[in-house]
Structures are given as C-alpha cells and as structure tokens.
Amino acid sequence: MGKMTSGAYSERGRAALRYPAAALAFVSELIHLWVLPGQFVASMLPGAFFLLVAIGQGLLGMSLLFGPGRWALRFGILLNLFVVFVWSLTRVVSVPQLFAPIRMPVGGLDLAATAVEVALVILLVRLKRSLLPKKRRHRARRGTRTDTVKSEV
Amino acid sequence: MNVSRRRFLKLGAMAGAGLVLPLGTLSIPLSRLAASTSVRSPSVEPFKVPLPIPPTLKPVRRGADTDYYEMTQRAERQEILPGLKTEVWGYEGMFPGPTVEVRSGRNVEIRQWNELPVPVSTHLHGGKTPPESDGYPTDLILPKGHGSGSFAHTGHSSTKGHPHFFKDYRYPNEQRAATLWYHDHRMDFTGPQVYKGLAGLYILRDEVEDSLPLPRGEKEVPLVIADRTFNEDGSFYYPSIDPSLKGEPGVLSSATNGTYSGVFGDTILVNGAPWPQMEVSNTMYRFRILNASNARAYELALDPPPPGGEPLVQVGSDGGLLKAPIPHDRILTSPGERFDVVVDFSRYRVGQGVTLRNLREEGRTSEVMRFVVARREKEDSSMPDLFVPELDFPDPDHAEVSQRFQFIAGVLGGMSTVNGRIFDPDRIDATPRLGSTEIWEISGDPAHPIHLHLVQFRVVSRDDGLPGPYDAGWKDTVFLEGGTVRVIARFDGYRGKYAFHCHNLEHEDMMMMANFKVI
Numbered sequence: 001m002g003k004m005t006s007g008a009y010s011e012r013g014r015a016a017l018r019y020p021a022a023a024l025a026f027v028s029e030l031i032h033l034w035v036l037p038g039q040f041v042a043s044m045l046p047g048a049f050f051l052l053v054a055i056g057q058g059l060l061g062m063s064l065l066f067g068p069g070r071w072a073l074r075f076g077i078l079l080n081l082f083v084v085f086v087w088s089l090t091r092v093v094s095v096p097q098l099f100a101p102i103r104m105p106v107g108g109l110d111l112a113a114t115a116v117e118v119a120l121v122i123l124l125v126r127l128k129r130s131l132l133p134k135k136r137r138h139r140a141r142r143g144t145r146t147d148t149v150k151s152e153v
Numbered sequence: 154m155n156v157s158r159r160r161f162l163k164l165g166a167m168a169g170a171g172l173v174l175p176l177g178t179l180s181i182p183l184s185r186l187a188a189s190t191s192v193r194s195p196s197v198e199p200f201k202v203p204l205p206i207p208p209t210l211k212p213v214r215r216g217a218d219t220d221y222y223e224m225t226q227r228a229e230r231q232e233i234l235p236g237l238k239t240e241v242w243g244y245e246g247m248f249p250g251p252t253v254e255v256r257s258g259r260n261v262e263i264r265q266w267n268e269l270p271v272p273v274s275t276h277l278h279g280g281k282t283p284p285e286s287d288g289y290p291t292d293l294i295l296p297k298g299h300g301s302g303s304f305a306h307t308g309h310s311s312t313k314g315h316p317h318f319f320k321d322y323r324y325p326n327e328q329r330a331a332t333l334w335y336h337d338h339r340m341d342f343t344g345p346q347v348y349k350g351l352a353g354l355y356i357l358r359d360e361v362e363d364s365l366p367l368p369r370g371e372k373e374v375p376l377v378i379a380d381r382t383f384n385e386d387g388s389f390y391y392p393s394i395d396p397s398l399k400g401e402p403g404v405l406s407s408a409t410n411g412t413y414s415g416v417f418g419d420t421i422l423v424n425g426a427p428w429p430q431m432e433v434s435n436t437m438y439r440f441r442i443l444n445a446s447n448a449r450a451y452e453l454a455l456d457p458p459p460p461g462g463e464p465l466v467q468v469g470s471d472g473g474l475l476k477a478p479i480p481h482d483r484i485l486t487s488p489g490e491r492f493d494v495v496v497d498f499s500r501y502r503v504g505q506g507v508t509l510r511n512l513r514e515e516g517r518t519s520e521v522m523r524f525v526v527a528r529r530e531k532e533d534s535s536m537p538d539l540f541v542p543e544l545d546f547p548d549p550d551h552a553e554v555s556q557r558f559q560f561i562a563g564v565l566g567g568m569s570t571v572n573g574r575i576f577d578p579d580r581i582d583a584t585p586r587l588g589s590t591e592i593w594e595i596s597g598d599p600a601h602p603i604h605l606h607l608v609q610f611r612v613v614s615r616d617d618g619l620p621g622p623y624d625a626g627w628k629d630t631v632f633l634e635g636g637t638v639r640v641i642a643r644f645d646g647y648r649g650k651y652a653f654h655c656h657n658l659e660h661e662d663m664m665m666m667a668n669f670k671v672i
Contacts, residue, residue: 029170033178040182042394043566044406051179059171066163 014130018064021123024116025061025076028083029054031113053083064127073128080117080124087114186407189392194383194420197234199428200506200523207354207375207424210251219260222253226275226351227268233425237387241350242269244335248425249377249445250353253335257359261324267294268318271398273346276338277324277355278489278604279331279471279629284649286322287606290340290666291578294320327646328609330359331473331627332375332441332491340578341402344416344447344658348381348391352445361541362474368439368495368534374431378486378521379445380418391416404659406566413600414562415448415659421511423522430523434530435499439468442494444486447658450600450632452512453492453521454483459500466536469493472609472627474540483512485623487602487632489656492623495536501526544627546611547590547643556583560597560633560655560665569655569665576654576666583669585644596637601660603638604630606651607671610642630656644671 040047244250
C-alpha cells in the first residue's frame with residue numbers, strides 16, 4: 001500500500017490535485033447527507049445507499065487531505081464511478097418496488113452531485129497516475145502497461 | 154503498536170467525517186421512524202360510549218326526477234375519544250359523513266364544496282357512475298385560494314383541478330339496492346384524507362328490498378368500522394412524510410414493512426366511536442357493515458356465539474342482496490368491502506352482553522364493539538329463504554376477453570405495482586368494450602383488497618377452486634390473500650376511463666392502481 005512518495009510529480013503539484021479532490025469529496029458527502037433524512041424516512045433502500053455514499057466520500061475526503069495511498073484512490077474512483085452509474089441508471093430505468101416511483105427526474109441537486117463526482121473521478125485518476133514513476137506513466141499513457149506495473153497493482 | 158501523531162489525527166478526522174457525521178445525520182430519520190412506531194393512543198375503556206348513528210343528509214331540493222344535495226368538506230373538532238377533541242376532515246365536518254339515502258333509478262346530484270386546505274376528489278364506491286362523476290384520482294376540487302393552480306403528484310409534473318372549489322357529482326343510481334359508500338380519492342393522498350374522516354355511507358334502496366321482511370328502521374343499523382391511532386391531545390396520528398398533505402406524498406417507511414403493510418390504528422372505531430356499545434332488544438337486527446379502515450382486515454365473530462351457532466347471517470354483499478341468506482360463524486372483511494348481516498338476538502338471554510370480535514388480532518384491536526340485549530320486544534321481522542330469484546350474473550362462457558393482473562406491494566418504502574408498473578393516469582391498462590363481459594384473473598402477494606370502479610363482478614374461482622365463503626353475491630372489492638382469484642364482470646353503463654386498484658389505501662397511494670377504459 002504505497003503512499004504518495006513518488007518523485008515524478010512535485011509534492012506541490014499533487015497537493016494541487018489532492019485538496020480540490022478532497023473538497024469535492026466533502027461536497028458530495030454533504031449533498032448526500034442533506035438528502036439522507038428525507039430519503040430514509042420515505043424509502044429505506046435509497047436512504048441506506050445515500051448513507052453509504054456519504055460515509056465513503058467522508059473517508060475518501062479525509063484520506064485525500066492526509067495523503068492517500070493507491071488503495072484509497074482506487075476506492076475513490078470505483079465509488080464515484082458507481083455513484084454516477086447508479087444515478088444514470090435510475091434516470092433511465094425504474095425499479096419501483098425497491099427504489100423509487102418512476103424514472104427519477106433530473107434535479108439541480110443530484111445533477112450538481114453528479115458533476116462533482118465526475119470531476120472527482122478525473123482528479124483521482126490524475127492523482128493515481130501521478131504516483132506512477134515517469135517511465136511507467138508514459139507507458140501507461142500509451143496503453144502498454146508492463147508486467148511490472150501489474151505486479152505493483 | 155506505535156501510532157504517530159499524524160496518523161492519530163488522520164484516523165480521528167476520518168472517523169469524524171466518514172462515520173460520526175453520516176451516522177449522526179442518520180439519527181434524524183431513525184428517531185422519526187422510531188417515534189412513529191411508538192405512538193400509542195390515549196387509553197379508552199371499551200364499551201362505555203354508545204354507538205352513534207350518522208345522520209341522514211337531507212336534499213336541498215327535489216326535482217321531478219332528481220334529488221339535489223350539497224356537502225361541504227371541512228375541518229371540525231369532534232369528540233371521538235371521551236374528553237378529547239379531534240380535528241376531523243369530514244363531509245359536513247363530521248366523521249363518518251352523513252348518510253345519503255336514495256332510491257334506485259332516481260337521479261342524485263351532490264354539490265361537493267371544498268373548504269379544506271388540500272385538493273379532494275369524491276368517489277362513490279360501488280356506484281355505476283359516469284366517468285366525470287366517478288371521482289377519478291386526478292379529477293380534483295382545488296381548495297379555495299388556489300385558483301387554477303396545480304399540485305405536484307408522484308411521478309407527474311402536476312395535476313390540474315377544477316379552478317373553482319366545488320363540483321357537481323351526478324349519480325343516476327341505475328343499479329339495485331346496495332350499501333355503497335363515498336370517500337376521498339385524491340391521488341397520492343387518499344389514505345391520509347380518508348383517515349382524517351372523509352368517508353360516509355350511501356344507501357341505495359329499491360322495491361325488491363322494501364318488499365322483504367328484513368329488519369328495518371331502528372333495527373337496520375350501519376356499522377362503519379375503522380381503526381385509528383390518536384396522539385395524546387386527541388388528534389389523529391397518521392405517519393405521513395408531509396403531514397400538511399400539500400407536499401411530498403407517502404407514509405414513513407416504517408409503515409411499509411412486513412406482509413401486511415399499511416397504516417394500522419390501535420383504536421377501533423365504529424361509526425366514529427371507540428369500541429362502542431349498543432343496546433338491542435331480543436329480536437333480529439340488520440347490520441350494514443362497512444370496513445372503512447385503511448389497511449386492516451377483520452374476521453368478525455360474536456362472542457359468545459348464540460346457542461346453535463351460525464350467529465351471522467349474511468343477506469347482502471357489496472352489490473346488494475344475495476340470492477338467499479348465508480349463515481357464517483365469522484366474516485372476513487377487507488378494506489372497502491361491505492357485508493349486510495342479520496343477527497338474531499332472541500337466541501341470547503336478556504341482559505347478556507355480546508362482543509363483536511376481530512379474530513385476526515389479539516389485545517385491544519381484537520374487540521370491535523359490544524351489544525347488550527337490554528329488553529324484550531315483539532319480533533316484527535323474519536328471514537326469507539330467498540331474497541331474489543336470480544342475480545343475473547354474466548355467463549363465463551360469454552366472456553370476450555381474459556386478462557391477468559398481478560398486484561405486488563413495494564417494500565421498505567418502495568412503490569406498489571400492478572403488472573410491474575406503477576399508476577400512470579395517462580396509461581390505459583385494459584379496454585373492455587361497452588356491454589362486454591370479461592374475466593379478470595388477479596394474483597399477487599398478500600394482502601390486497603382489489604376494487605374495480607364502475608362495475609360489480611362475481612367471483613368465479615380462487616386458485617382454480619370454488620369461490621371463498623365470503624365471495625357470494627355481487628362484489629366490487631375482493632380480498633386477495635395471496636393466490637389467484639378470477640372474477641367476471643360486465644362492463645356496461647358508460648364509456649370512459651376508470652380506475653381499479655388495491656383498496657389498502659397506503660398501497661393505493663403508493664401507486665398500486667391502474668386504468669381501464671370502456672370503449
């Protein structure tokens with residue numbers, strides 16, 4: 001579980017990614033916490049989902065502030081991709097018995113949260129790439145990851 | 154293990170932001186849900202309050218072929234629990250509303266005024282009614298001050314209502330004598346608005362019934378059974394997400410768990426009185442029983458049963474008199490159903506108390522009301538062997554179409570569905586031809602009282618076997634406790650769009666409703 005020790009990016013450069021990413025994670029957490037009480041009293045499954053997302057974003061945000069390991073970045077990317085996927089799914093299909101009355105409408109708050117999560121994914125990917133040594137990063141960019149990279153994972 | 158100061162700070166901050174803050178926020182809805190399950194009504198001693206009888210509404214004028222009535226839906230404070238005042242939303246400000254007594258074949262026009270702060274729609278349950286007077290869920294009478302405004306409803310941008318705050322409902326009453334009832338039917342909010350009191354009886358009479366020697370007058374008694382929970386101050390407790398009933402619809406998710414979901418009260422009311430008592434003579438009485446509860450089914454029985462058994466003799470169902478009387482030891486009635494029952498108190502000794510019980514429950518809600526045989530009296534009624542020669546049921550062999558509908562309740566606050574789909578006022582789910590006969594096969598999870606607007610039907614079978622003991626006669630509501638029930642209906646009367654739905658009112662509000670359009 002590596003910490004941000006690569007010298008490929010300057011510490012300052014990484015900080016320029018980490019702190020905005022942490023802020024975005026906290027914004028996403030707060031949005032989910034804001035809607036949590038209303039959702040939970042009406043329908044427990046979406047409420048539980050918002051709770052788990054808020055917990056995940058809170059942990060991610062703090063981790064980003066203190067210098068995240070690669071596991072934290074992977075977790076953050078997967079979490080936010082999943083949240084964006086669920087948001088998109090619930091705007092396209094309906095599972096009324098479990099989740100919601102119909103295809104959920106696109107609202108200002110959830111749209112904002114999704115934008116935050118997409119931006120967060122972008123920052124997290126860049127942060128993760130910043131942890132790779134320069135040579136590997138170059139290969140990875142060309143899509144020719146080596147076994148060495150895999151073994152690191 | 155060595156924990157650096159930085160690591161300690163990190164762990165603490167992560168715990169704070171990632172666990173304490175979210176779980177602290179979670180405590181807000183959890184405490185609300187927990188509170189909703191701990192509300193208990195003030196204690197009431199059963200069988201102390203006399204059974205009230207709802208007054209009969211007088212017409213404001215009578216025309217050649219039409220009687221004209223007016224009703225105002227308004228809030229009033231009413232003493233339901235002894236010593237406490239409850240704000241009811243009632244027709245004429247009372248719960249239950251006044252009884253409308255009309256003659257078969259004579260037109261009735263009722264002007265409904267809305268003085269409540271919310272939209273309303275009045276449905277005549279069991280009535281063969283033109284679509285514009287059926288009380289469709291989105292055919293709203295808006296409250297004063299809302300002009301031609303609109304109200305948000307689940308899944309739909311808005312629902313427009315009448316720009317004025319009254320509506321004239323026209324009921325041709327071209328159907329046989331029966332115990333009908335009227336109640337609110339506002340989309341998404343029927344449960345709370347009926348709970349607050351918007352329900353009353355509509356009794357249709359005809360010559361056939363008049364000619365029978367069944368008990369009448371003071372011995373023909375309506376029993377509107379409903380369960381409610383009260384706050385300490387006597388106000389109704391209903392677990393709405395938005396108690397103002399102006400915003401988000403639905404009930405707290407704590408009310409949507411379990412096989413028998415919905416809102417269940419802890420106090421049983423009959424005609425708006427808690428566990429009332431009625432003095433009777435040692436003669437026959439006819440009880441028009443309406444289960445006006447939101448979600449509770451009752452298995453009614455007399456305790457003690459009379460010597461010789463068969464305490465409850467059913468003479469009528471939702472759609473009027475049966476062909477012949479059917480004796481029962483008990484009667485299972487689900488929300489919306491009516492049972493017309495004769496009890497012969499001559500089989501009890503004078504002075505004896507007889508409790509009407511609900512055998513499906515224990516504790517407070519296992520009792521409904523008590524009769525006390527208080528005096529002797531000459532019997533002036535009798536029980537005919539036959540009420541009508543035939544009930545003119547449609548022949549299953551003549552059914553043009555068979556359709557299947559599956560009713561599945563949502564869980565943990567999820568929506569309820571018909572054939573996997575939630576209610577959409579703009580979607581037509583069946584198109585019977587005017588005058589045609591159709592067989593509908595209805596299945597689902599427990600427990601759903603299925604109600605069809607416009608038509609009366611006959612139960613053909615349950616689980617491919619015979620109909621159940623409480624399925625006799627014409628019905629407009631059938632109780633489905635799992636399994637499959639097949640009903641046959643003739644879609645005559647009017648062309649237009651009508652609803653069919655689960656009459657568990659919380660299921661209905663959670664979208665367990667669909668449309669048929671008679672074409």
